[in-house]
Each structure stands twice: as C-alpha cells, then as structure tokens.
Amino acid sequence: MLGSLRERYQRVMAPVGKAIARTGITPNMITGLTVLVALVSAWFFALGDLIIGLLFMILTVVLDMFDGAVARAAGLASKFGATFDHTLDRYAEFLFMLGLMMGPINAVMISWWPYNVGDSFIPWFWGFFTLFGMIMASFTRAKAESVGGMESCTVGIAERQEKLILTIAGILLLAIPSTNIWIDVLTPIPVLLDFFVILDITNVLTLCIVIAGVLSHITVAQRLRYAKKMIGATDQGEGSDV
Numbered sequence: 001m002l003g004s005l006r007e008r009y010q011r012v013m014a015p016v017g018k019a020i021a022r023t024g025i026t027p028n029m030i031t032g033l034t035v036l037v038a039l040v041s042a043w044f045f046a047l048g049d050l051i052i053g054l055l056f057m058i059l060t061v062v063l064d065m066f067d068g069a070v071a072r073a074a075g076l077a078s079k080f081g082a083t084f085d086h087t088l089d090r091y092a093e094f095l096f097m098l099g100l101m102m103g104p105i106n107a108v109m110i111s112w113w114p115y116n117v118g119d120s121f122i123p124w125f126w127g128f129f130t131l132f133g134m135i136m137a138s139f140t141r142a143k144a145e146s147v148g149g150m151e152s153c154t155v156g157i158a159e160r161q162e163k164l165i166l167t168i169a170g171i172l173l174l175a176i177p178s179t180n181i182w183i184d185v186l187t188p189i190p191v192l193l194d195f196f197v198i199l200d201i202t203n204v205l206t207l208c209i210v211i212a213g214v215l216s217h218i219t220v221a222q223r224l225r226y227a228k229k230m231i232g233a234t235d236q237g238e239g240s241d242v
Contacts, residue, residue, distance in 0.1 A: 017069025027076055030067035031085050034060050038092035048104025050175035060092055101127040122209050123200045130209050133216030140220050144227040155226045156219030163212040170208030
C-alpha cells in the first residue's frame with residue numbers, strides 16, 4: 001500500500017542521489033554497506049539494546065533509499081543492480097529477525113525485561129513464521145515477473161514498508177514503556193490472557209511481528225491470485241515444473 005508513495009520519495013531523494021553520485025560511490029557499494037549495518041543492528045538486538053538496534057535498523061532503510069537514488073542520478077540502474085538490492089534486502093530482514101529472536105542475551109542487565117534469562121524478544125516459532133512469509137511474498141513476486149512474464153506483481157495488503165513500520169512500532173512499544181503493555185491490556189480479560197500465553201504472544205513486539213507475518217502470507221495468496229488472473233492458462237497441456 002505504501003509502495004504507491006514510491007514516486008514521491010524518489011523525487012525528494014533525487015538531489016541527494018546526485019550529490020552522492022558525484023563522490024564516486026556506486027549503488028552496489030551502498031547496498032553492500034546496508035547489510036553490514038543490518039548486521040550491527042542484529043548484534044545490538046541480540047545484546048538486548050532495542051533502541052540502538054532500532055537506530056541502525058532505520059539507517060539501513062535510509063541507505064536502501066540512497067542506493068536507488070544514486071542509481072537513478074548516475075544512470076547506473078541495471079537489472080543486476082536491482083537483483084543485488086532485492087537479494088541483500090532479504091538478508092537484512094533475516095538479520096533483523098535473527099537478532100530479535102536471539103536477544104536479549106544479557107537479560108539480567110535489563111531491568112525492564114519481565115522474563116527469565118534465555119527468553120527472547122520474539123519466540124523462534126513466530127520469528128520464522130514471519131520471516132518465511134516475508135521471503136515468500138518476495139519470491140512469489142519474483143516468480144510471477146520472471147517465469148510468468150508479468151511486468152509487475154507488487155499487489156497485496158502489505159509490502160516491505162508496512163512490515164517495517166509494524167516492526168519499528170513493536171520495538172518502540174516494547175522498549176519505551178516501563179511495563180509490558182500487552183500483558184497489561186490482557187490482564188483484565190483472563191480468557192484472552194491465557195489464550196495469548198498459550199500462543200506465546202506475550203509482548204507487543206511479538207504481536208506486531210505476528211501481524212506482519214499474517215499480512216505477509218495473505219500477500220502471498222493475493223499475488224498468486226493476481227498472477228493467475230493476469231497470466232492465464234497459457235501452459236495448459238504442457239504440465240508444470242515442480
């Protein structure tokens with residue numbers, strides 16, 4: 001949905017792209033730097049420092065905007081560059097989720113963290129559920145555009161921007177309040193509290209990640225439906241590759 005704003009921010013970023021292009025820095029160099037910054041972000045998440053990790057996470061988003069701006073400004077946009085960028089974006093998403101699933105390693109040093117040492121910000125099941133949904137949404141688009149020959153398959157309830165916003169909101173809502181606000185909300189309703197505890201959704205960050213995962217899997221279904229509609233039954237009688 002927020003992808004519709006892409007043209008606007010591309011116009012805003014155009015002067016920045018021209019300025020960076022004059023330094024000789026290439027889009028692929030910025031893309032590679034993005035993954036390194038994502039690795040630093042994951043490291044801070046794993047250590048339990050959500051705010052510092054979030055700042056580096058936001059920096060990766062800014063760098064991701066820069067590489068496209070530089071490519072357009074310097075006339076360096078290419079199919080390989082786009083492939084490289086999309087591929088490393090997936091690695092960055094993996095690193096963010098990995099850090100959040102590992103952290104906080106030093107939970108005893110975090111006074112506001114209400115769980116035992118060894119508990120993570122996001123349970124492994126929900127982390128993988130969401131990460132797989134995000135990867136499959138991207139994979140479905142790529143297959144529709146390559147194998148299916150579609151010009152674009154960016155439809156769906158949630159693109160990368162919406163899922164990033166959900167993750168950022170969850171991190172802030174978990175890190176800033178002095179209590180676990182999700183449990184505070186559920187406590188007056190014991191049935192709901194027990195339900196979410198059974199599901200292991202016991203903090204607001206996990207809730208936001210689960211929502212992002214559900215939206216990702218819905219997006220996969222929407223893209224498959226759209227691809228079927230646009231491509232049509234061109235391969236009838238030829239069978240299909242597995």
